[in-house]
Amino acid sequence: MxxxxxxxxxxxxxxxxxxxxxxxxxxxxxxxxxxxxxxxVQQRRFIRIATDRGDIVSSDGAVLATSLSTYSIYTNTGEFKWIKRKLDRPPAEKLPGMVVIEEKKRVYPNAHLASQVVGFTGADNEGLAGIEQAYDEYLRSKEGWIKTYADPIGFEFLQAKSKKLDTEEDGMNIVLTINQKIQYAVERELSAAIKKFSAISGTAVMMDLKDGGILALASKPDFDPNNYSKFDPKTWNSRACLVYEPGSTFKLITAASGLDQGTITIDSKLQALNQIVVGGKTIGNSHQINWPGKEISISYALEQSINTAMAQISMKLGKEKFYNHIKAFGFGEKTGFGLDGESSGILRHYNNWYTPDIAMLSFGQSIAVTPMQLLAAVGSFGKEGLVLKPHLVKRIESRDGSYVKSYSAEYYGRSVSKKTAEEMLGLMENIVLKGSGRHAKIKGYHVGGKTGTAQKVAVGSGAYMKGNYIASFIGIAPLKKPRLVCLVIIDDPKGSIWGESTAAPVFQRVVDESLRYLNVPPDGL
Structure with missing residues (x-):
């Protein structure tokens, strides 16, 4: 057994x-x-690091965003943990378990200048606002990673051969249409006006009528992208993407629509009315009018910014024709000028208008537009009726020059005929010479423009706020060979609510300085 x-x-x-x-x-x-x-797979660990990005540069060569080499520290004992990131210098003493790697840090040499245009990046250099976000796919490099190995307990092996930095591909450079010197002038004058009138905020944008390039785009208050987290997030994005009621600046659109449709002519007469009743709503003028007689000209109606006169034009046009003309100017659609978050505005179809809306729209109420929409629309008068597409990016280029994408003049379509556009420039000049735009006169140049003062709308209720206004001015210069169109908006000014005294002087100073900087020859006066 x-x-x-x-x-x-x-x-x-x-x-x-x-x-x-x-x-x-x-x-x-x-x-x-x-x-x-x-x-x-069990032993391998990937650590994402901030890699290089392409530079953002102004049209005149100023670096607005670039990347610098920095040093970051993490521990390799047990669970991965960053200790410090993006230090200017490596640590003087390296403690056990400490790993030092090189990372790229995004810096903005001009701090506040054009900050809402440029934007900023996050900890891993991903675009979070402005051009940094909108053109992130071009600016960013191939993502950088450090690959390490750890033992079963989680301790990282420190042999050099076990660590590898993945190959990076350089990001592309973005050249903006923004001109640093003009941007500085616009921000300086806008800030001064906000301070003078104790306003909540202000916005200004200037476009080159040669090609639609945005020479300056500013909103105040703004922020420093080097320390963006210390500022109110509301200041991170440009107000040029947001809507507002344009008020009397929209009277240019009403007059142009009537002229182009043939409903009125440059010699037409309108009734001199203090009030007009439309759909049971009594519409008056914003100020006392010195009537020259029982009838007024189209030019006088614009010079004195008369609501009741504009209402007569829109009612002669009728809802459908007026709506179609407004659409032809580009209202109700995004301009696509280059920043994310742009609104398309608020323009209801004429079938959804209340009876008084046809009159209210004629002087810029019951409609909400963006500054860029109004800029492009009025700018069409300086382009013989063609609506230029505004754009912020001039060129995208690889660092070795092997790839270049350039942006040139692009048009949405036609707002009005060449004849109507020429007539509108003449009417706009009369506003500056004889009407509410006198503070926009520039020595040596013919200037045309329109003031605006619009009641603010309460957020949520949609009701108009008593005593709160948005003052604005939009204009073109010079008129013989139009080069610049500029819009200035002052939000809730104190002491004066009128665009003539708050916004027009800002337009005058920045456009005067810009014309001379660009060597635009005087055209008279």
Whole structure:
């Protein structure tokens, strides 16, 4: 019996040995690659690091955003943890378990200047606002990673051969249409006006009528993108993307629509009315009018910014024709000028208008537009009726010059005929020479424009706020060969609510300085 037991035990050990050998053979030989990959996955760790990005540069060569080399520290004991990131210098002393790597840090040499245009990036250099966000796919490099290995407990192996920085591809540079010197002048004058009139905020935008390039785009208050987290998030984005009621600046659109449709002519007469009733709503003028007689000209109606006169034009046009003309100017659609978050405005279809809306729209109420929409629309008068598409980016280029994408003049379509556009420039000049735009006069240049003063709308209720206004001015210069169109908006000024005294002087100073900087020859006066 003992021999049988021994034999059985030996046989069992032999069988177990064969099974064990076959199992080892399967694992070590047949499934070697599978288990090797599985072990590597368990041991491997990827750490994302901030890599380089392309520069953002102004049209006159000023660097607005660039990247610098910095040093970041993390621990390799147990769970991965950053200690410090993006230090200007490496640590003087390296403690056990401390790993130092090189990362790129985004910096903005001009701080507040054009900050809402440029935007900023996050900790891993991903675009979070402005051009940094809108053109992130061009600016960013291939993502950078450090690949390390850890033992089963989680401790990282420190051998140099176990760490590898993935290959990076350089991001592309973005050249903006923004001119640093003009941007500075616009921000300086806008800030001064906000301070003078104790306003909540202000916005100004200037477009080159040669090609639609935005030479300056400013909103105040703004922020420093080097320390964006210390500022109110409301200041991170440009107000040029947001809507507001344009008020009397929209009277230019009403007059142009009537002229282009043939409903009125440049010599037409309108009734001199203090009030007009439309759909049960009594519409009056915003100020006392010195009537020259029982009838007034189209030019006088614009010079004195008369609501009741504009209502007569829109009602002569009718809802459908007026709506179609407004659409032809580009209202109700995004301009696509280059920043994310742009509104398309608020323009209801004429079938959804209330009866008084046709009159209210004529002087810029019951409609909400963006500054960019109004800029492009009025700018069309300086382009013989063609609506230029505003744009912020002039060129995208690879660092080695092998790839270049340039942006040139692009048009949405036609707002009015060449004849109507010329007539509108003449009417706009009369506003500056004889009407509410006198503070926009520029020595040596013919200037045309329109003031605006609009009641603010309460957020949520949609009701007009008593005593709160948005003052504005939009204009073109010079008129013989139009080069610049500029819009200035002052939000809730104190002391004066009128665009003539708050916004027009800002227009005058920045456009005067810009024309001379650009060497635009005087055209008279």
């Amino acid at each position: 003992d021999r049988k037991r021994v034999s059985s035990a030996i046989a069992a050990f032999i069988v177990l040995g064969v099974v064990f050998f076959l199992a080892l053979f399967r694992i070590q030989i047949l499934q070697y690659n599978f288990y090797k990959q599985k072990a590597e």
